[in-house]
Structures are given as C-alpha cells and as structure tokens.
Amino acid sequence: MDYSKFYTPPQIANLLVRKVNVPHPDTAIDICCGSCNLLRAAKKRWKNTTLFGVDIKPHIASDVNFMEMDGRQYAIKHAKKYPLVLANPPFDFVKTNREFPLLYQGVFSSYSTKRLENEMLLANLLLLQENGTLVIILPSTFVEAESNTAIRSLIGKNYYVREIIKLPEDTFGASNINSYALIIKNSSPKKKTTNSSCVIFENEQFLFENKCTVPQKDIQAGRWYDRYSATNEAFDIRRGNVSSQMFCDKGTAILHTAKKSEQWKPSLRYCAVSGENLVYAESGDIIISRIGKSAGQWGIYRGEKILISDCLYRIKDPTGKILNRLQGHEYDFPQKGVATRYITINDFKSWYCSLSSDVNAEKSTSGE
Numbered sequence: 001m002d003y004s005k006f007y008t009p010p011q012i013a014n015l016l017v018r019k020v021n022v023p024h025p026d027t028a029i030d031i032c033c034g035s036c037n038l039l040r041a042a043k044k045r046w047k048n049t050t051l052f053g054v055d056i057k058p059h060i061a062s063d064v065n066f067m068e069m070d071g072r073q074y075a076i077k078h079a080k081k082y083p084l085v086l087a088n089p090p091f092d093f094v095k096t097n098r099e100f101p102l103l104y105q106g107v108f109s110s111y112s113t114k115r116l117e118n119e120m121l122l123a124n125l126l127l128l129q130e131n132g133t134l135v136i137i138l139p140s141t142f143v144e145a146e147s148n149t150a151i152r153s154l155i156g157k158n159y160y161v162r163e164i165i166k167l168p169e170d171t172f173g174a175s176n177i178n179s180y181a182l183i184i185k186n187s188s189p190k191k192k193t194t195n196s197s198c199v200i201f202e203n204e205q206f207l208f209e210n211k212c213t214v215p216q217k218d219i220q221a222g223r224w225y226d227r228y229s230a231t232n233e234a235f236d237i238r239r240g241n242v243s244s245q246m247f248c249d250k251g252t253a254i255l256h257t258a259k260k261s262e263q264w265k266p267s268l269r270y271c272a273v274s275g276e277n278l279v280y281a282e283s284g285d286i287i288i289s290r291i292g293k294s295a296g297q298w299g300i301y302r303g304e305k306i307l308i309s310d311c312l313y314r315i316k317d318p319t320g321k322i323l324n325r326l327q328g329h330e331y332d333f334p335q336k337g338v339a340t341r342y343i344t345i346n347d348f349k350s351w352y353c354s355l356s357s358d359v360n361a362e363k364s365t366s367g368e
C-alpha cells in the first residue's frame with residue numbers, strides 16, 4: 001500500500017489547527033502538502049496568513065505558493081524561517097540511513113533513522129523560528145514504540161511538547177494506520193506537564209476528549225505513552241526491543257512471533273545483540289504477539305530467562321491475577337498498523353477491561 005497518499009480529512013485538519021495557540025502567524029508551511037488540507041485549515045482560521053506548500057509531486061493550489069521539490073531539501077535551504085509548520089508526512093522507509101545528512105544537526109547529530117516520517121520530523125523542526133509551532137501527524141509507533149524512545153527524548157529535552165493527541169482509528173480509512181498529532185513549540189517548556197488527549201466522534205462532530213497530563217520528566221525521558229496502566233489497575237508491560245533485522249543463525253536465543261502451526265507458541269530464533277535495556281521474559285510471564293497473523297495470541301512462558309523480539313509484549317503476573325482473567329479467552333484480531341496487523345497496549349487494556357466487565361457481570365448474576 002502507498003502510505004504517501006492518505007490526506008488529512010478537512011474536519012480533523014480544522015480541529016488540529018484550532019488547537020494551536022499562535023496569535024497570528026504571517027506564514028504557514030507544509031513541506032509534504034499534497035491536498036493542502038492542513039494549509040487550508042490554517043487559512044480558515046487566519047485569513048491574512050501567507051501559505052507555502054512543497055511536495056515532491058505536482059499539485060495545483062491557487063491559494064498556496066507551491067514549489068515542487070523534496071521537502072527535506074527545502075527545509076535545509078529555509079531553516080528557522082516559519083512561525084507555523086503543518087505536517088502529515090508520508091509514513092515509509094528512507095532509502096539509506098540518514099538520507100539527508102544535513103538534517104541531523106545540533107541536538108540530532110548522534111541520531112539516525114530509517115523511517116521517512118522521522119526524517120521529515122527533523123526537517124519540520126528545522127523550519128521553525130524561535131517560538132514557532134509545529135503540528136505534525138505521525139504513526140502511533142512514533143509515540144508508543146520503544147524503538148523511538150531516543151528521538152522522543154531528544155525532542156522532549158530540547159523543545160516544548162505541548163500536546164499529544166491520539167487521532168480516531170479511521171482517520172486514514174483503508175490504511176488502518178493508527179496515528180497521533182503532536183503540537184511542538186521551538187521553546188523551552190512553558191508548563192510542567194504535556195496534555196494528552198484523543199479525538200472522538202460524538203453528536204456528528206469531532207471533538208477532543210482529555211485523557212491525562214504527562215509530567216515533563218517523562219516527556220524528557222521519551223515516555224510519552226501511558227504504558228503501564230489499564231483503568232485503575234497497574235501492569236508491568238514491556239514490549240521487546242530487538243527487531244527481526246538483528247536475527248542471525250547463531251547467537252543469543254530470542255523469542256519471536258507465534259505460529260499457528262505451533263499452536264501459537266512463540267518461535268525460537270537467534271540474534272547478535274547485547275547491552276542494557278533489553279527486554280527479557282522469565283518463567284510465568286505472559287507473552288502476547290503484537291504483529292503479523294498471530295497478533296493478539298498469548299501464552300505463558302515457561303523456561304529459562306530469554307530475550308523477546310519487538311513483535312512481542314511481556315507482562316509480569318506474579319500473583320496470577322491477570323492469567324485468571326485471560327484463561328480461556330481468545331483475543332479478537334484487530335486489523336491495524338503500518339502495513340500489517342498489530343496490537344498496542346491500548347488494545348490490551350480494552351481487551352482486559354472487557355474481560356473485567358464479563359467477570360463483574362458473572363459475579364452479579366451468580367449473586368456474589
């Protein structure tokens with residue numbers, strides 16, 4: 001599937017632009033402007049703002065000063081010029097690590113990525129004037145995955161992450177991509193917390209539902225996502241952080257996604273990794289597949305302490321309370337993700353909570 005062609009729906013674009021607290025920007029730019037929906041939303045709010053659009057493909061937009069070129073090249077040439085930057089970049093791989101090396105400057109000099117949306121994020125940050133504001137839509141993996149902790153932390157330490165907004169699951173229709181919008185200011189944090197909210201559809205309109213605030217120390221540590229709680233219950237959940245690209249014929253044993261032919265038991269592979277912060281499973285831990293055809297399948301790990309791949313979650317369950325609830329319940333397979341099916345911790349939460357309500361209903365009918 002071509003993930004570059006999913007434009008921001010105008011209602012979502014209008015909603016996001018209304019959330020920005022810039023009094024009156026002279027200019028606004030989108031360096032992957034496509035439909036120009038984000039720019040038009042800005043023009044609706046600020047009639048006198050001059051719009052600049054860049055795209056690698058030709059586009060006709062009479063109200064936008066358009067330039068056909070690579071957005072990253074444009075950003076390198078026009079650094080620090082814009083008070084308002086809007087972005088819904090393509091979600092894809094770059095051809096080589098650091099395809100545009102000049103984007104990796106200053107605080108990003110030691111960072112490296114193969115993801116195009118991450119490189120586009122650096123380009124968008126580069127365009128910002130001091131105190132300028134960026135509104136950017138990124139895949140949920142940017143906010144939730146361990147593999148992006150380093151870039152989240154760099155941004156948290158050097159910019160003011162003002163809002164983290166989870167967008168509705170069907171924002172990009174057939175792509176099944178879960179996404180977030182981030183509002184980031186090129187300044188030091190003005191508040192001690194960052195707002196985390198989601199967009200919901202109610203009474204025929206999209207609106208914000210406030211979820212929680214995230215302390216700046218978590219933002220700076222790259223913990224942007226409430227990974228460890230489901231309603232009132234706290235879980236010790238970790239996603240593995242070794243990708244299958246690190247697999248080899250011999251080396252350290254690692255658990256990877258389950259296979260139907262093996263009754264969904266995670267398969268044993270080998271990898272060449274070492275270091276701190278790796279995620280291990282120990283006997284008695286619950287393992288959940290998060291990706292591929294086995295997404296949502298779970299089981300109890302029995303064996304020696306072992307590494308797990310980033311296609312699995314590990315949940316500690318020392319009291320057996322979680323297992324009691326999961327026993328006998330299969331997971332529904334949600335169809336999600338960038339190019340594949342995968343589940344997130346939010347899915348686990350809603351699955352677990354739905355089992356809690358079953359348990360409560362059973363208790364009340366049995367008179368407990």
Ligand SMILES: C[S@@+](CC[C@H](N)C(=O)[O-])C[C@H]1O[C@@H](n2cnc3c(N)ncnc32)[C@H](O)[C@@H]1O
Binds near residue numbers: 032033034087
């Ligand atoms: C997901 S669409 C988003 C369009 C628009 N920003 C919106 O929100 O509706 C991504 C756009 O990025 C463009 N694009 C892809 N690679 C690009 C690049 N290297 N430089 C500039 N634009 C690019 C695509 O042509 C497409 O129009």
